[in-house]
Amino acid sequence: MTVSRAGSVQLHDLTLGYDRHPAVHHLDGCFQAGSLTAVIGPNGAGKSTLLKAIAGSIQPLGGSISMGSGKARLAYLPQLAELDRDFPISVEDLIGTGLWRQLGPFRRYSNDNKQLIADALEQVGLSGFNSRLLGTLSGGQLQRVMFARLIVQNAEIILIDEPFAAIDTKTVTDLMGLVQHWHGEGRTIIAVLHDMGLVEAFFPECLILARECVDWGQTSNILTPDNLAKARTMIEANDPHADECERAA
């Protein structure tokens, strides 16, 4: 599969937050088309908020986000908590929801679609799980299913939020293989991660976030103890009675 280069994400003086309190403050920069970036930082640093905003599910408090040239397809895998695992839906049907943009509410799965779903299941190592119900899967299996849905979504821009929390090493290795495969296909990938070893080993680019941008660039250059310490101290300075931000837009 080849992917066109229309897949960069630009952030222009972006401020995101809740109740007027910024969770991401005046962030400027660009995820290049085809880049593989890890977003790291302490809890509460605004990492998930940033992904939500890029996915379009929350509106910026200030600034803007723009996607390169043309209309790039975007796929977003949020943290697991948002899924109702008790709902009686089969693995196959859940992965099939990834085809929503093509099929909409009515169109049937074509044979190609079914093949695509079967292939995706095979790629994540779950061949034969087609008709298993969601509630019967383990945490790791469920995450494999979510990655299979990312595969069928076939998006130029892929956002994944802490995909490896509470996941065993074997599953992480398998799924990281997929991420690298996507990287090889030229897709833009932005992943929120906490495992620094993983970031160093597999992610060429890195954004260290602590509400403000601590540093953003090549992982080998910026993933330093200094930067990480800086990130930790910045996030502790949280003032519930903060004044309005005077920084020029």
Next chain:
Amino acid sequence: MTITSHLFDLLIAPFIEFSFMRRALVGSIALSIGAGPIGVFLMLRRMSLVGDAMAHAILPGAALGYLMAGLSLGFMTAGGLIAGFVVALLAGLVTRVTVLKEDAALASFYLISLAGGVVLVSLRGSNVDLLHVLFGSVLALDDPTLVLLATSASISLVSLAILFRPLVMECVDPLFLRTVGKSGGISHLGFLALVVLNLVAGFHALGTLLSVGLMMLPAFAARFWSATLDGMIAIATLIGIVASGFGIIVSYHAGTPTGPTIILSAGVMYLLSILFGQRNGLILRLIPRKHLAA
């Protein structure tokens, strides 16, 4: 007398003899077909009490219709639909623009609506009329009411077919649906509209309060017989139909009010399902069985 002719006298003959019995059966079957699938979705979305809230919300609309035109099918139906839609929309609006969650927003408006409805009914109606609105009159279904029930069932099935995929996605993974399209809100509102439609149709037969019973009890019972969505929908519909027939015949022989007897039948089937259901039924759990090898 043989057993079969005995059973015939008991179960079939009343329907052959009396047209009001046949009408009651047809009406409540139509209701079961429309409301069964909707009940399953309500249950799976943890919205089981929403049907109840909506049933209360409909009351002032029906009462207003009654005040304007007496026991008129058209006016009371239109009033009920409008009141239901208004409450659904207002609750949706408050959920979106304020800190209140959907259950709080819905509860607030149905309480206001219910109080208004009771005041309206008591302004002019006698207690008999109030009983009609609250508990329906399944043994007095005329042609227009039957047409209304059948239309409501047809609209529900067609609309559910249209909404099915986004509705399922909204249930499993609402955030995902929001990132790939805008249909989440539409399918949610459309679904609430179907809830209202079925309750309004149902109140002519069973009354505003009991029509929820035919929507929800079969759905709960179905949970004990099937693990899949399709299976639950089919079984819920079937249980609704059987409970209707059974309730009508029992009420005929025992002289009990028909609407509540139908709901009680559904209740009995629900309790039996809890005990004997093949999926997590209590009895099955008590039977010691060896675990599987893998």
